Amino acid sequence: METLTVSGTLDSLGAIAKYVMTAAESAGLDKKSTYKLRLAVDEIATNIIMHGYEEAGLTGKLDISSDRQESTLTICIEDTGARYDPYEMVTVESEELNKHLEERRMGGLGVYLAIQGVDQYFYQRVGEKNRNIFVVNCQ
Template sequence: MENLTVSGTLHSLSAIAEFVKAASLSAGLDKKASYQLRLAIDEIATNIIIHGYEEAGLNGELSLSAHMNEHHLTIVIEDTGTEYNPHTMNTVTTEELSRPLEERKIGGLGVYLAIQCVDQYLYERVENRNRNIFIVNRV
């Protein structure tokens, strides 16, 4: 599968979604796994665009690649925005989720969902690039 490079703007989210759909189809993922992977990637891509580029006053691109073997589909997003490690962000806790909506803090739910939606989520900072790695089992 060919890689995808898009501008770091919200207008690119539809192209990213199409890329993930095509990779999911090629990997033979079922509808649920495909949807969850798209949700995870959309959440992280949106955070990259908003926090890594727009709020930082930066322009840049998101580069996506898909890799498949007999056991997994792996999708990687790389960007040159400000460092954004979702594992160190204030995400929602199980305790927070049990509270009524009006008592919950704003923010963090998207990252929580993204991490929960895939079989494995990894983050690396490599040579001034953020690398978000999403791994889904091909069952």
């Protein structure tokens, strides 16, 4: 599939979801894997837009690409927003899981669940770009 380039705004989330769903269908993913992949990409894309662009006072784009290999589908999001490493959030969110329910703060588990929902997840900072890579195994 061709790379999808969208503005770094919340209005772009629908187009991103459609792109991911099309890539998943082309790769033959089952409904459960497709849902988890779409959810993971949506969570990270939302955080890029909210934290990497809006809260940082920046504007920019997101480039979403897909790569289908024999046994995997890889979705990659690149952006030029502020550095945002989801693994830093996962540490905080994992600690929240160990607290009693009444001690936990509301929300904040999206990144943790997103990363757990795909077979492999990688974050890289390459020059001035953030790169988020999601890999799911195809049956």
